[in-house]
Amino acid sequence: MKHETIEKNAGLMGVLIALVIAVAGMAEIVPLMFQAQTTEPSPGVIPYPAVELAGRDIYVKEGCYNCHSQMIRPFAVERLRYGPPSLAGESVYDRPHQWGSKRTGPDLARVGGRYTDEWHLIHLINPRDLVPESNMPGFPWLQDKEVDGELITTKMKTLKWMGHPYTDEQIEQASDTVHGVTEMEALIAYLQFLGVANNGRSQK
Amino acid sequence: MSNAWSIYIIVLAVGNILAMVWLLIITNRDNGVDASDTTGHKWDGIEELNNPLPRWWLGLFIITIIFAGVYLYLYPGLGSYKGSLNWSQMSEYRQARDANEEIQAEFFAEFVSYDIPALAKSERAMATGERLFANNCTTCHGSGGRGAKGFPNLTDNDWLYGNQPETILASIENGRAGVMPNLNLNSATVAVLARYLKHLSGEDGISDHVIDSGPKRFAVCAACHGADGKGNQAIGAPNLTDGIWLHGGRVSDIENVLRHGMQGNMPSFANALNSNEIRLLAAYVISLSSSNMADGSNTADGSNTADGSNTTEDE
Numbered sequence: 001m002k003h004e005t006i007e008k009n010a011g012l013m014g015v016l017i018a019l020v021i022a023v024a025g026m027a028e029i030v031p032l033m034f035q036a037q038t039t040e041p042s043p044g045v046i047p048y049p050a051v052e053l054a055g056r057d058i059y060v061k062e063g064c065y066n067c068h069s070q071m072i073r074p075f076a077v078e079r080l081r082y083g084p085p086s087l088a089g090e091s092v093y094d095r096p097h098q099w100g101s102k103r104t105g106p107d108l109a110r111v112g113g114r115y116t117d118e119w120h121l122i123h124l125i126n127p128r129d130l131v132p133e134s135n136m137p138g139f140p141w142l143q144d145k146e147v148d149g150e151l152i153t154t155k156m157k158t159l160k161w162m163g164h165p166y167t168d169e170q171i172e173q174a175s176d177t178v179h180g181v182t183e184m185e186a187l188i189a190y191l192q193f194l195g196v197a198n199n200g201r202s203q204k
Numbered sequence: 205m206s207n208a209w210s211i212y213i214i215v216l217a218v219g220n221i222l223a224m225v226w227l228l229i230i231t232n233r234d235n236g237v238d239a240s241d242t243t244g245h246k247w248d249g250i251e252e253l254n255n256p257l258p259r260w261w262l263g264l265f266i267i268t269i270i271f272a273g274v275y276l277y278l279y280p281g282l283g284s285y286k287g288s289l290n291w292s293q294m295s296e297y298r299q300a301r302d303a304n305e306e307i308q309a310e311f312f313a314e315f316v317s318y319d320i321p322a323l324a325k326s327e328r329a330m331a332t333g334e335r336l337f338a339n340n341c342t343t344c345h346g347s348g349g350r351g352a353k354g355f356p357n358l359t360d361n362d363w364l365y366g367n368q369p370e371t372i373l374a375s376i377e378n379g380r381a382g383v384m385p386n387l388n389l390n391s392a393t394v395a396v397l398a399r400y401l402k403h404l405s406g407e408d409g410i411s412d413h414v415i416d417s418g419p420k421r422f423a424v425c426a427a428c429h430g431a432d433g434k435g436n437q438a439i440g441a442p443n444l445t446d447g448i449w450l451h452g453g454r455v456s457d458i459e460n461v462l463r464h465g466m467q468g469n470m471p472s473f474a475n476a477l478n479s480n481e482i483r484l485l486a487a488y489v490i491s492l493s494s495s496n497m498a499d500g501s502n503t504a505d506g507s508n509t510a511d512g513s514n515t516t517e518d519e
Binding site for chain 2: 113122131
């Protein structure tokens with residue numbers, strides 16, 4: 001093929017570029033979508049219950065992922081600090097996952113149970129009340145707003161359609177479960193849920 | 205990984221490398237610069253020559269292809285082929301983890317014969333205790349263990365549950381849940397009791413009315429805090445007479461506790477830390493307040509008497 005043919009046909013060039021780029025993805029990503037290791041939950045991992053699911057949205061909305069990762073890498077030093085390495089099967093109900101790569105603050109993949117609810121509340125209102133040297137911002141406004149039950153119901157239905165094993169009962173009760181729950185409470189419930197299936201705090 | 209996927213990946217990876225080789229071969233020309241061979245591009249009469257790749261560039265290209273071959277032979281990359289080195293990220297992690305555990309075991313072996321007060325006096329043990337404390341405890345108990353509102357100061361000699369090694373071990377291992385119930389007190393009682401407690405803890409200028417009617421109203425509290433208000437370490441009810449306040453010492457803070465009740469929760473570390481680490485931390489906690497136990501002994505009732513102060517511990 002002459003240079004000219006490719007260079008003068010933007011469409012053809014686009015297809016060829018896409019093909020070249022796709023090769024790596026086809027080898028590295030596509031097979032993962034069909035491996036049990038990455039598509040099936042690790043033991044004890046269940047879909048986020050309604051309140052925790054709502055809390056997860058707040059985590060994303062407030063941009064906590066800009067400073068916190070949720071991915072313990074397989075290094076001995078990380079185990080000492082955060083617990084055993086994260087497994088692919090622990091992220092199957094995360095859409096999208098919150099792995100991240102930036103650690104201004106500590107990794108949160110297994111933070112569930114590490115602190116008490118009261119601690120999280122004080123910390124999220126003003127981190128410096130507990131950790132004077134902290135540069136994490138406070139999020140006091142989360143106390144003022146309640147979680148939207150209808151939105152969570154829709155969301156759970158969608159996730160069920162995508163394969164998350166919610167029961168009809170769970171979806172039916174979702175709206176009642178989150179009724180009157182503030183964004184702060186939902187976020188704390190989410191944090192307390194993180195990694196507990198596998199962080200050594202709920203099971204040996 | 206199933207065979208089919210394995211083959212799929214191998215075909216893509218090897219095919220990709222072969223395609224590179226093929227590209228090099230079909231574009232290979234060693235006829236040097238040929239002024240008549242142009243790419244067909246023409247700008248204002250200037251033409252672009254279709255020159256062969258510079259040699260150094262070609263050399264690098266070939267090196268990367270060789271590198272890919274060697275790499276895929278040594279390391280896992282081709283489907284389920286494990287590579288001749290049998291390396292994996294997880295096996296490297298496990299090796300590092302086991303090596304680390306060996307170092308730890310060696311370190312702790314040195315201290316098996318130490319009881320907790322003796323550990324607290326070992327500089328080497330306490331250097332490690334300090335790091336464990338920084339990683340696990342300072343977010344609540346503050347750097348240096350000085351506490352925060354709702355989170356007890358561990359450096360004073362004032363204990364909610366006592367400072368015997370066993371109680372401190374239990375605090376860390378099982379966690380603690382201190383519950384001050386909401387007793388539905390009316391606001392007059394709340395106001396009187398809050399000021400009465402200030403009086404008990406030594407504040408001057410409290411009105412006679414409060415001092416007179418306080419004890420009667422305090423009767424419901426005595427079950428937990430003791431008739432003299434000096435607390436009960438068995439249930440973590442703080443000493444209310446020592447002027448040290450877990451939830452704040454202003455009258456309004458105390459009223460807040462009385463009006464709503466209060467809970468203090470310390471999470472259990474039984475599953476997060478091993479027993480060696482917990483013992484070390486218990487010793488470190490004791491060392492934090494050891495200014496009062498210069499001789500390292502803490503008497504059976506939990507009071508530290510080395511400097512003669514503080515014989516009724518609480519909070």
